[in-house]
Amino acid sequence: MVTITGILFILSEIPVSFLITRLRYPSWFILAVIMLLPFVSGSTPILEWGHLAIKEEGCWQALLVSVRFFCILTISLILFGTAPFLSSIKAMRSLGLPRVIVDMTLLSYRYLEELGEMLTTMQRAMKLRGFQPKNMTRRNLKVFAQLTGSLIVRS
Numbered sequence: 001m002v003t004i005t006g007i008l009f010i011l012s013e014i015p016v017s018f019l020i021t022r023l024r025y026p027s028w029f030i031l032a033v034i035m036l037l038p039f040v041s042g043s044t045p046i047l048e049w050g051h052l053a054i055k056e057e058g059c060w061q062a063l064l065v066s067v068r069f070f071c072i073l074t075i076s077l078i079l080f081g082t083a084p085f086l087s088s089i090k091a092m093r094s095l096g097l098p099r100v101i102v103d104m105t106l107l108s109y110r111y112l113e114e115l116g117e118m119l120t121t122m123q124r125a126m127k128l129r130g131f132q133p134k135n136m137t138r139r140n141l142k143v144f145a146q147l148t149g150s151l152i153v154r155s
Helices: 002-012 016-040 056-082 085-094 099-128 138-154
Strands: 045-049 052-055
Touching: 002 056, 016 052, 016 056, 045 056, 052 056, 056 085, 085 099, 099 138
Parallel strands: none
Antiparallel strands: 045 052
């Protein structure tokens, strides 16, 4: 699986920086799973600290889950990063994916694009009004909460 993913990544000629930036946020989710798995899964302890024990089976499962996760995400980034989105939608239809799912994917994409445009406009308006987002103060958190609420209401 890793070899095929590597070969496809090399053939796609996508920059490594593109892959790293796209994998940054999903990696936080998988990191939480990987950190817990060695402690809760399995029965053969490798290391023990009082009541905590790192188990061998949990370590192997964490490795397996993380490799699969990154291979699946890399393949999907290659798929959607090398072809126009509309071509991918047409390919999904021609492969026999139910029409409702394909249409929902297209509508979700359009919806996310609209949300992105609204967020960009609202951030520009905040910056023009003198908002400095560099500091994490109570006032800035309140402004971010208002921005999020306004974006949800507009959506």
